[in-house]
Amino acid sequence: MSKTFVLHQMGLPDMSTTSLRVLVSGGGIAGNAVALQLLRNGIRTTVVERATAPRPGGQAVDLRGPSKEAAERMGLMPGIAKRQLDERGMSYVDGDGKIYARMAMEDFDGEGAVAEIEITRGDLNQVLLDAIDTTDQTLLDYRYGDHITALTEDETGVDVTFASGATGRYDLVVGADGVHSATRKLAFGPEDQFATYLGGYCSYFTMPTPAGVRPGWFEMRSVPGAMLGLRPDRDPATSKAILIVRADHDPTLRRDVTAQHNLLNSFLADAGWRSADILAAMETTPDYYFDELVRIDMPTLSAGRVTLLGDAGYCGSPMTGMGTAMAIVGAYVLAGEIASTPTDLTGALKRYEETLVPFLDKAREIPGGSIKVMLPKSAWMTALARVNMRLMLSAPMRPLTKKIFFSNSTGDFPLPNY
Numbered sequence: 001m002s003k004t005f006v007l008h009q010m011g012l013p014d015m016s017t018t019s020l021r022v023l024v025s026g027g028g029i030a031g032n033a034v035a036l037q038l039l040r041n042g043i044r045t046t047v048v049e050r051a052t053a054p055r056p057g058g059q060a061v062d063l064r065g066p067s068k069e070a071a072e073r074m075g076l077m078p079g080i081a082k083r084q085l086d087e088r089g090m091s092y093v094d095g096d097g098k099i100y101a102r103m104a105m106e107d108f109d110g111e112g113a114v115a116e117i118e119i120t121r122g123d124l125n126q127v128l129l130d131a132i133d134t135t136d137q138t139l140l141d142y143r144y145g146d147h148i149t150a151l152t153e154d155e156t157g158v159d160v161t162f163a164s165g166a167t168g169r170y171d172l173v174v175g176a177d178g179v180h181s182a183t184r185k186l187a188f189g190p191e192d193q194f195a196t197y198l199g200g201y202c203s204y205f206t207m208p209t210p211a212g213v214r215p216g217w218f219e220m221r222s223v224p225g226a227m228l229g230l231r232p233d234r235d236p237a238t239s240k241a242i243l244i245v246r247a248d249h250d251p252t253l254r255r256d257v258t259a260q261h262n263l264l265n266s267f268l269a270d271a272g273w274r275s276a277d278i279l280a281a282m283e284t285t286p287d288y289y290f291d292e293l294v295r296i297d298m299p300t301l302s303a304g305r306v307t308l309l310g311d312a313g314y315c316g317s318p319m320t321g322m323g324t325a326m327a328i329v330g331a332y333v334l335a336g337e338i339a340s341t342p343t344d345l346t347g348a349l350k351r352y353e354e355t356l357v358p359f360l361d362k363a364r365e366i367p368g369g370s371i372k373v374m375l376p377k378s379a380w381m382t383a384l385a386r387v388n389m390r391l392m393l394s395a396p397m398r399p400l401t402k403k404i405f406f407s408n409s410t411g412d413f414p415l416p417n418y
């Protein structure tokens with residue numbers, strides 16, 4: 001693999017939108033959203049997605065404030081409305097499934113754990129892919145089952161080699177290939193330079209809805225050092241499981257599914273409630289997802305003709321609940337800036353970063369501060385957290401609780417109009 005890079009902004013030559021060629025690495029929410037907006041602006045776009053087909057899976061992601069506004073401006077709302085989830089709020093349950101605290105969506109005006117608009121990650125990705133299908137297909141080259149292996153930049157473009165052996169030359173490469181971005185590694189350096197392990201692991205997957213589940217409610221059970229939950233899916237016959245555990249970092253877990261299952265079982269096998277159903281379903285689910293909780297901090301989002309978007313550039317971890325919001329808003333701003341000044345890519349990338357940073361600073365805050373606060377390790381701290389949750393969600397305390405939820409609110413971010 002070659003790596004020839006100029007790690008600073010450089011003067012890039014003039015381009016009109018029609019002659020620009022952009023390569024997007026990654027066909028997740030960030031990659032597909034930016035591709036959609038680039039195509040709509042008449043920019044030739046190649047998307048290369050490592051998976052051989054659109055990746056299903058992921059549970060509900062919420063759209064509120066700037067991300068809802070960006071989705072509206074991108075014309076995504078009709079597609080989202082068709083796939084919107086019926087999620088009415090979140091209940092906290094004990095080991096017997098008895099509810100001890102409840103956060104209804106309307107009690108928090110859609111600003112609590114459950115937003116007014118909830119859609120599964122896979123469905124949102126499909127809405128974006130459907131929208132891409134309506135663009136000028138002569139501008140689009142969408143490739144599954146391939147990925148970048150080398151980037152070589154010179155003054156007039158980037159030469160790219162793909163794993164398939166294909167090669168191409170582009171004006172700009174957008175790394176939207178997730179938290180473990182290969183584009184970031186090639187252009188900026190190894191992941192450990194930019195990643196901070198936050199102290200835990202998460203897993204998401206789809207499973208048959210167990211009998212007796214209350215329709216429309218996200219149910220959550222906390223035990224020392226871990227939590228597990230079940231969220232509604234669009235199809236009532238299935239539900240989305242979420243498991244989060246606190247653990248020391250273990251790089252060997254990344255590719256060892258048995259060890260991942262053992263870790264999750266070690267925390268949750270005795271959790272009561274629906275833990276037996278959930279852990280059994282984990283063994284056979286078609287869309288098992290497991291990853292470490294990591295935050296990515298880049299000194300700058302762009303290096304020459306490579307820029308980072310979404311989790312690749314500014315992952316705050318799923319604990320923020322803002323990954324998809326950052327991907328949508330980031331894609332909207334990046335494409336908007338490129339299309340505004342196609343003759344000045346350097347300026348566009350600079351403005352993309354400057355515009356986005358105030359939003360990212362707030363969006364990447366973890367509600368409550370850290371995984372340690374969210375998942376206390378001792379039994380007595382877990383019991384105390386339960387009492388606290390009951391109190392915080394009681395009617396008299398809701399205004400204060402709202403303030404705590406709003407403390408990382410990004411609602412006042414002025415989304416530029418492109």
Ligand SMILES: Cc1cc2nc3c(=O)[nH]c(=O)nc-3n(C[C@H](O)[C@H](O)[C@H](O)COP(=O)(O)OP(=O)(O)OC[C@H]3O[C@@H](n4cnc5c(N)ncnc54)[C@H](O)[C@@H]3O)c2cc1C
Nearest residue numbers: 026028029030050058059147177178182310311318323327
């Ligand atoms: C299957 C899946 C399920 C998820 N479930 C949840 C969830 O339930 N809750 C939550 O908060 N977050 C979840 N996430 C993360 C969430 O999607 C992101 O935080 C957010 O949407 C930002 O998206 P992104 O496009 O930046 O990154 P991602 O969603 O990670 O998308 C990156 C894309 O790039 C592809 N890719 C990876 N490496 C390469 C490569 N070398 N070359 C080309 N393509 C590559 C991946 O296959 C993926 O399609 C999930 C991600 C995935 C991939």
